[in-house]
Amino acid sequence: MKVSMLQKISLAALASAGALILSAGSAFAADAPKIDSGDTAWMITSSALVLLMTVPGVACFYGGLVRKKNVLDTMAQSFGTTALVTVLWMVVGYSLAFKTNSDASVNQFIGDLSYLFLKPMTLTSVSGTIPESVFMFFQMTFAIITPALISGALADRMKFSAFLWFMGLWLIFVYAPIAHWVWGGGWLMTAGALDFAGGSVVHLNCGTAALVTCLVLGKRIGLGTENMAPHNLTLSVIGASLLWVGWFGFNAGSAVAANFNAGMAAAATQIATGAASLSWMFVEWLIAKKPSILGMTSGAVAGLVAITPASGFVDPTGALIIGLAAGVVCYTSSVWVKKWLGYDDALDAWGVHGVGGALGALLTGVFASNAINSAAHGWLIDGNAHQMVLQLEDVGATFVYSGIVTFIILKLIDWTIGLRVSPEVEVEGLDINLHGETVR
Amino acid sequence: MKLIMAIIKPFKLDEVREALSGLGVQGMTVTEVKGYGRQKGHTEIYRGAEYAVNFLPKLKIEIAVKSEVADAVIDAVASKAKTGQIGDGKIFVTALSHVVRIRTGETDGDAL
Numbered sequence: 001m002k003v004s005m006l007q008k009i010s011l012a013a014l015a016s017a018g019a020l021i022l023s024a025g026s027a028f029a030a031d032a033p034k035i036d037s038g039d040t041a042w043m044i045t046s047s048a049l050v051l052l053m054t055v056p057g058v059a060c061f062y063g064g065l066v067r068k069k070n071v072l073d074t075m076a077q078s079f080g081t082t083a084l085v086t087v088l089w090m091v092v093g094y095s096l097a098f099k100t101n102s103d104a105s106v107n108q109f110i111g112d113l114s115y116l117f118l119k120p121m122t123l124t125s126v127s128g129t130i131p132e133s134v135f136m137f138f139q140m141t142f143a144i145i146t147p148a149l150i151s152g153a154l155a156d157r158m159k160f161s162a163f164l165w166f167m168g169l170w171l172i173f174v175y176a177p178i179a180h181w182v183w184g185g186g187w188l189m190t191a192g193a194l195d196f197a198g199g200s201v202v203h204l205n206c207g208t209a210a211l212v213t214c215l216v217l218g219k220r221i222g223l224g225t226e227n228m229a230p231h232n233l234t235l236s237v238i239g240a241s242l243l244w245v246g247w248f249g250f251n252a253g254s255a256v257a258a259n260f261n262a263g264m265a266a267a268a269t270q271i272a273t274g275a276a277s278l279s280w281m282f283v284e285w286l287i288a289k290k291p292s293i294l295g296m297t298s299g300a301v302a303g304l305v306a307i308t309p310a311s312g313f314v315d316p317t318g319a320l321i322i323g324l325a326a327g328v329v330c331y332t333s334s335v336w337v338k339k340w341l342g343y344d345d346a347l348d349a350w351g352v353h354g355v356g357g358a359l360g361a362l363l364t365g366v367f368a369s370n371a372i373n374s375a376a377h378g379w380l381i382d383g384n385a386h387q388m389v390l391q392l393e394d395v396g397a398t399f400v401y402s403g404i405v406t407f408i409i410l411k412l413i414d415w416t417i418g419l420r421v422s423p424e425v426e427v428e429g430l431d432i433n434l435h436g437e438t439v440r
Numbered sequence: 441m442k443l444i445m446a447i448i449k450p451f452k453l454d455e456v457r458e459a460l461s462g463l464g465v466q467g468m469t470v471t472e473v474k475g476y477g478r479q480k481g482h483t484e485i486y487r488g489a490e491y492a493v494n495f496l497p498k499l500k501i502e503i504a505v506k507s508e509v510a511d512a513v514i515d516a517v518a519s520k521a522k523t524g525q526i527g528d529g530k531i532f533v534t535a536l537s538h539v540v541r542i543r544t545g546e547t548d549g550d551a552l
Contacts, residue, residue: 227491229484288485298487335488348487 036129042258043134049249050141054148055082057246061239061301062152065294065347068231069429070156072437077151080160081167082144088171089140090118096176098139098184108187110177128256138253139179145250146175146202152349153210156220157426160434162419169409170209174402178205182394193394194368194376194387196265197254199309199360200398207354208402210345216410217419219344221426233294240297244273247304251311264372265311269304272311272323276303279327295331298352302330305356310364313376318367322360330356358395365391441536441548442510444503447475447529448521453499459516463509466552469502479527498529504536504552 059078063071085093095115101107114120118136125132147167154163181188182201195201220228230236251269255262280299285291306326307319314322334351345351365387368378377384413419420426425433432438448456453470460468474495481494505513514531522528541551 227493228489229486229491288488290485292485294486339488 033124033126034129035126035131036257039129039257039259040131040134042262043130043138043253043256046249046253047134047138047141049246050138050145050253051082051246053243053246053250054078054141054145057239057242058145058148058151059239060235061243061297062155062236062347064232064235064237064239065152065230066155067228067429068439069431071231071235071431071439072435073160073430074151074155076160076435077163078148080164081148081151084164084167085144085147085171086140088168089136089143092116093143093171093176094118094136094139096172097143097179098136100185107185108190109181110186111180111184130256135256138256142198142202142250143171143175143179146198146206147171147209149203149206149349149353150210150213152347152353153214153345154217155346156430157217157420159418159421160430162413162417165413165417166213166409169413170406173409174209174405175201175205178398178401181397188390188394188397191390191393192387193390194313194364195309195361195394196312196364197251197308199305199357199364200394203305203308203353203357204361204395204398205357205402207350207352207357208399209406210349211343211354212403212406213410214343214345214350216407216414217344220346221423223344230294237293237297240301244300244304247273247308251308255312261312261373264315267316268311268314268319269307271316271319272307272326273300273303275320275323276300276306276327276330279324280331281327283328283331298334298348299327299331302326302352302356305353306330306360306363308357309360310367313364313368313373313378315367315369315372318363318369322363322367325363326356326359329359358399361395362388362391441539441552442505442507443534443536444505444510444513444517444531445534446501446503446517446521446531447473447498448501448517449523449528450497450499452521452523453501455520456501456517459520460503460513463512463516465503465505465509465513467503471500471502473498473500477527477530496527504539506549506552 055078059075062078063075066074092113095113096111099111099115101110101112121132121136127135147170150170151163177186179201180186182193182195183189222228247269248266252262252266255265277296277300280302281291281296284295303323303326306322310318310322330352333355334348338345338348338351364378366379367381368376368387369381370377371381376382377387379385379388410419421430421433429438446456450472457468474497476494476496479496481492481496484491484493501517503513510533514533517531539548539551540546
């Protein structure tokens with residue numbers, strides 16, 4: 001991702017320098033800006049794959065994990081977020097996250113409003129080697145899944161109206177700035193922090209918001225005394241499998257081209273996911289005496305999360321180690337740390353995405369290899385210990401900013417329209433009370 | 441006439457049904473049920489969260505027979521549904537006062 005953004009910036013610089021590109025290009029260059037058809041085809045495919053991760057991926061994964069009385073509300077959260085963020089991204093999100101602010105100091109933190117309603121984007125606008133329409137759509141699918149993942153922590157107890165306000169405000173005030181810091185030319189990108197596909201921007205960010213949300217909301221009624229077992233693990237297995245498949249658009253697509261980096265990112269993603277699924281399964285087998293399918297799928301998601309920032313920067317061995325670590329660490333955070341600290345992260349959005357994202361961001365600094373990506377100088381292979389400082393800054397800044405602003409947004413919603421459903425609604429179920437529908 | 445109601449382990453259904461066919465039993469009703477007895481329940485664990493499941497899935501079979509074959513039917517169910525493990529189930533026998541076959545209007549012994 002970072003590499004492609006650099007390419008994009010350098011291309012823009014060349015273009016603004018005048019007729020340099022045109023004179024250097026072929027005779028056809030005068031007609032329309034050049035795009036690469038292979039890259040374009042892959043990026044449209046990738047965008048659709050990333051969309052597949054949210055609907056139906058997250059919708060099914062989370063939907064199966066909740067109780068039957070709340071499955072439709074949980075799926076409505078994924079579906080509603082998809083629709084809402086699509087419109088908000090078109091109106092203002094893309095501009096704030098990816099456009100360069102003319103004030104260089106402001107640009108360290110946020111883009112500008114020059115692309116409101118995407119007005120300046122034309123048929124032939126180009127971003128790197130692909131149409132800007134495709135780049136905008138690709139980034140839109142990331143902006144969709146990030147807030148949608150938070151719904152795992154607030155399941156079973158949040159008002160749908162409050163949820164929609166939360167998603168919209170969070171996109172604009174949390175996601176857009178952090179995406180700008182790391183991918184849109186902001187301070188972390190300038191400093192050289194490595195995040196190929198969104199370990200901190202997407203996963204640590206949504207995971208932190210998830211942790212804050214479940215702390216602000218409080219525990220579900222009946223936690224610890226009532227049976228809150230998943231109502232349909234078949235649905236969850238399908239959802240997790242769709243996440244796995246769609247993730248190749250997420251990680252390999254983040255090369256923003258069909259090239260060597262995309263290929264290695266795809267390979268690293270597959271290797272880390274397999275390793276993480278096994279490591280979670282074996283730890284659980286050892287401790288809880290049975291290898292559960294929920295454990296295998298949770299491990300796979302943990303591996304996908306942890307390899308996200310590293311894919312495109314690490315070799316297959318690095319991917320294997322990151323995957324093995326992700327399974328064990330995310331098992332520990334979701335099973336033991338949660339129980340120990342007592343917060344009710346219903347579907348482990350923090351335990352898997354937050355912890356896995358932070359772990360992946362740090363291990364990216366450890367295993368990034370200049371031989372895999374010319375933009376990277378990692379610690380272990382390239383001897384660049386300073387990269388670890390940058391990765392820690394990346395993790396720390398994301399955690400602190402996301403945590404604080406998420407808290408403010410939630411408090412504002414709580415003071416105005418209220419966050420949580422009434423105990424009566426919560427016990428009876430959100431589907432029938434909030435949506436007027438039930439699953440029989 | 442007797443109504444024999446048995447709660448059995450689900451995987452024993454086929455053996456019980458075959459044995460009853462061999463005795464000339466003409467029909468039975470099977471229902472999926474949940475319940476507990478001395479077996480109590482079991483524990484399910486999801487990502488470390490443990491839930492006690494108090495009601496276990498069983499099958500309830502109901503057979504209406506003439507009094508003279510009741511003992512043979514009870515013996516057949518008892519022997520075929522038995523594993524020797526806790527949770528094998530129970531057989532309840534009640535007197536049956538009246539039976540009607542809806543299609544023909546036949547009653548009692550003729551309706552069985």
